[in-house]
Amino acid sequence: MSLDTPQTKEVNHQVNPDRWKKVIILLTLINTVLVALIAALQTDASTRSNTASAESQYFAILLSSELLFQGMQGDYDLNTYAAVLINSQEALVLEYTALQRQVADDLTGYQSAMSEAAAAQARSERAAEFSVFLSNPRYAPESEFDLPDMDAYMAARTAVTNTLLEKQNTAADTYHIWNGKADSYVAVLTILAIAFFLLNIAQSTRPGLRLFFGTCALLVMGIASLWTLIILLQ
Amino acid sequence: MSKLDSPISLRFELLIAITIALVSLTTAVAAWRTNAVGSKASDVIQQALIDALKQEALANENWRLTYEQAGYARDYEIALAGIEALDASEDPHAMELAANLHTFLLPGLQPLGDPFISDRRYHTQEQTFDIALRFEHLQAEDPDITGLDPQASLSLAGRHWSEQRWLVTGTVLMVTSLFWLGLAQTSGRKFQLITFFFGFGLYLLGVIWLVGVEVVFMLINRGGL
Numbered sequence: 001m002s003l004d005t006p007q008t009k010e011v012n013h014q015v016n017p018d019r020w021k022k023v024i025i026l027l028t029l030i031n032t033v034l035v036a037l038i039a040a041l042q043t044d045a046s047t048r049s050n051t052a053s054a055e056s057q058y059f060a061i062l063l064s065s066e067l068l069f070q071g072m073q074g075d076y077d078l079n080t081y082a083a084v085l086i087n088s089q090e091a092l093v094l095e096y097t098a099l100q101r102q103v104a105d106d107l108t109g110y111q112s113a114m115s116e117a118a119a120a121q122a123r124s125e126r127a128a129e130f131s132v133f134l135s136n137p138r139y140a141p142e143s144e145f146d147l148p149d150m151d152a153y154m155a156a157r158t159a160v161t162n163t164l165l166e167k168q169n170t171a172a173d174t175y176h177i178w179n180g181k182a183d184s185y186v187a188v189l190t191i192l193a194i195a196f197f198l199l200n201i202a203q204s205t206r207p208g209l210r211l212f213f214g215t216c217a218l219l220v221m222g223i224a225s226l227w228t229l230i231i232l233l234q
Numbered sequence: 235m236s237k238l239d240s241p242i243s244l245r246f247e248l249l250i251a252i253t254i255a256l257v258s259l260t261t262a263v264a265a266w267r268t269n270a271v272g273s274k275a276s277d278v279i280q281q282a283l284i285d286a287l288k289q290e291a292l293a294n295e296n297w298r299l300t301y302e303q304a305g306y307a308r309d310y311e312i313a314l315a316g317i318e319a320l321d322a323s324e325d326p327h328a329m330e331l332a333a334n335l336h337t338f339l340l341p342g343l344q345p346l347g348d349p350f351i352s353d354r355r356y357h358t359q360e361q362t363f364d365i366a367l368r369f370e371h372l373q374a375e376d377p378d379i380t381g382l383d384p385q386a387s388l389s390l391a392g393r394h395w396s397e398q399r400w401l402v403t404g405t406v407l408m409v410t411s412l413f414w415l416g417l418a419q420t421s422g423r424k425f426q427l428i429t430f431f432f433g434f435g436l437y438l439l440g441v442i443w444l445v446g447v448e449v450v451f452m453l454i455n456r457g458g459l
Contacts, residue, residue: 025420029413036409040402043268047275047395054279054388058286065290072301079305083312108327115328119316126315130308130362 019207024214028199031221035192038228042185049178052171059168066161074157080131081148087124091117177234184231188224195220243423250430254415257437261408264444268401275394282387292379296372304365307347313339390455397451404447407440 094117101109128134133148134141138156141148195217202213317340320332350356350363358364373380414433418426 022420025416029416032416033410033413036406040406043272043402044399047272047399050276050279051392051395054283054391057283058384058388061283061286061290065294068294069297072297076301076305076308080308083308087312087316111323111325112327115320115323115325118323119319119328122319123312123316126312127308129360130311135360135362 020210020214024199024202027214027217031192031195038185038188042182045178045182045185049175049182052175052178056168056171056175059164059171063164063168066164070157070161077132080127081133083127084124084131087120087127091120091124094120181231188227191220191224250415250419253434257408257412257415261405264405264408268398268405271394271398271401275391278387278391282384285382286384288379289382292376296369300365300369303347303350304363307350307363310343310347310351393454397447400447404440404444407436407443411436411440
């Protein structure tokens with residue numbers, strides 16, 4: 001004969017205020033492990049983001065320095081080439097002036113203009129020795145009627161800069177990806193803190209509500225776990 | 235006295251409680267160490283970036299000075315070529331002009347272009363200037379800054395971060411051990427022993443892991459590995 005009459009059940013229910021407590025403790029422990037795992041993932045993401053951030057800043061420093069160097073080198077090269085052009089033009093104009101003086105039977109003027117033309121030509125030739133556009137076979141014109149290969153010069157100059165810029169961009173992109181993940185993990189940890197709160201309430205309340213709060217905590221833990229999976233797969 | 239309240243059972247529960255306290259303490263120490271290593275990595279990174287800025291600022295200034303001197307030296311050489319051409323002409327007016335330029339212009343230009351003009355080390359076979367050599371010499375004048383190695387600091391920070399990652403793994407082992415020890419505290423006698431030893435085993439594994447990580451990274455940082 002069974003003793004489980006409705007009255008007995010009620011009495012049993014009343015004398016078992018610790019119902020679901022062990023489940024709640026188990027959930028709390030599982031939540032602790034989840035927090036530890038996600039904290040580890042957060043540290044990993046944060047570490048990767050910090051490394052990429054440092055690399056990005058380092059390459060940005062190198063890049064800005066390289067740009068300054070390129071500017072100084074470019075100034076020097078172009079000023080040297082300008083000296084070649086100006087002096088050679090001056091030599092031509094002075095020779096033309098000398099011819100005019102000769103036509104005008106001005107021998108002194110002719111000699112003076114020719115001397116100055118020779119000086120300008122000498123300056124132009126000396127400048128040409130310094131000019132990378134005329135002395136470097138990579139950029140030098142093929143004939144005296146051609147211009148130096150400015151495109152090749154610009155390509156050579158920007159190659160280093162572009163490589164550094166590419167590295168800097170890659171590091172910056174990596175930083176953004178891992179920083180986003182690290183931030184998301186912090187959000188997940190906050191959600192798990194809510195689960196802790198719910199589990200705490202569940203532990204201290206009566207059995208009926210304990211089940212309700214325990215279920216809510218389990219749901220929150222499920223959401224946090226799902227979100228973690230999504231972050232991992234990103 | 236019930237079976238559950240026997241002295242052996244009570245002593246075992248006390249042992250579990252003490253173990254939980256020990257694991258909690260070790261976890262706290264591991265968390266502190268993990269944080270300290272991460273902090274050290276951040277310090278090294280900051281130093282690396284400061285060193286890089288110092289080095290690049292010095293290099294920029296040295297390149298600026300090098301090109302400034304090279305520019306004046308080039309102008310000197312160009313002017314000299316023109317003066318020599320005037321001097322070689324048979325025009326008395328040009329020769330006089332050349333003499334004056336030689337006397338008054340060139341001495342004014344020379345100090346600006348030095349040491350490219352007077353120091354033969356900077357003259358190339360092509361009668362131009364060795365700009366890179368001048369830059370090298372200027373860099374060598376500041377060994378304190380050029381001797382800095384930001385990339386080595388970046389590598390060191392990377393090692394610290396790597397160590398931090400491995401320490402976090404050890405901390406996770408500790409927390410997992412706490413999970414099983416907590417389970418031992420709440421479960422019945424049937425599973426209490428198994429869960430306790432599993433938790434304690436994880437704790438020992440965690441301690442070995444943490445000590446191993448510390449030793450390995452100490453050797454790596456000292457160049458032993």
